[in-house]
Amino acid sequence: MPIIHVYLWSGVSKEAKVKIVKGITRVFEELGIPSQAVEIIIHEIPRENWSIGEELASEKFKNVKTP
Amino acid sequence: MPIIHVYLWSGVSKEAKVKIVKGITRVFEELGIPSQAVEIIIHEIPRENWSIGEELASEKFKNVKTP
Amino acid sequence: MPIIHVYLWSGVSKEAKVKIVKGITRVFEELGIPSQAVEIIIHEIPRENWSIGEELASEKFKNVKTP
Amino acid sequence: MPIIHVYLWSGVSKEAKVKIVKGITRVFEELGIPSQAVEIIIHEIPRENWSIGEELASEKFKNVKTP
Amino acid sequence: MPIIHVYLWSGVSKEAKVKIVKGITRVFEELGIPSQAVEIIIHEIPRENWSIGEELASEKFKNVKTP
């Protein structure tokens, strides 16, 4: 406790993954939760499988870089 | 708002993905929600990782085509 | 197959729920999937538990009606 | 993009919710993602519905406070 | 690891919850995973928020009891 599922586009660098899990874990530590209790899963989703405003992200955001 | 997670078997064509996101987005538009607010994630799951009635779909439905 | 999880704000009318499940099921029927195979879960989330742009929806969208 | 689902025990104060959504949003902003794109859902789960090591949290952690 | 999300209809007794978490945890123990690593969340969903074959479970299964 807590469990966090993060969904973002595929292609996240390992460096970004480390920043994500360290950053989110710290948010809960600051609320008094021991870091060992914080479990995070990062789900990388192909842009072709993600839509906003009925358009696939592979079209709508084809020039946006993944961190 | 809303966020929709769709889980189905791997191997969905891009054409089917477009139909899924357009169709689902329209359902919410008809309820008065702006389409830009509708975010959909399609999760493609290998049949070997999906069971119904304690049997893997890779066995039980090995002759069924994915749309 | 498929399974769909819909997340939206609490307070959805029964009439809107019926429209959501009928509309989404039809999207998959039109792809050749039998309607009996389509399973949908609607998760109603209090606005105080939903943020966009680091602001709780209970503040940011306090004047927006749920369908 | 990204979408984050946070699961924790019921009884989170509004102050803690604000800290959670601000803190997590900032993690993604620091990776170059605009804060308006970050959507977070907090799921509050009764301890009786959460187990660790085959024991319900309502028993195992009955003296632990929720933040 | 692993994390298991169980979705079923509201109204599960505490006795059934204990059986669910003990039973599922044992499945993973038998694969060599320590029970302390198994975390399970039970999501109770109102029947009015669950559809099968485009019909709300509150209608379709109104005479079926929850365990």
Place this chain on the structure above:
Amino acid sequence: MPIIHVYLWSGVSKEAKVKIVKGITRVFEELGIPSQAVEIIIHEIPRENWSIGEELASEKFKNVKTP
């Protein structure tokens, strides 16, 4: 009903998947639910996308085998 999402590290053998779906389905059968109603999705997550205690499992558990 019920729907179960299982999240574990990538690299699960087919034999282990069969044990997982048979074992979990049986838990619900013992509660009086017909096995045909039990639907399970196994999500295999790369260790690099899973953290416990702010450390990626690819580092923290690099010597632990997946079942």
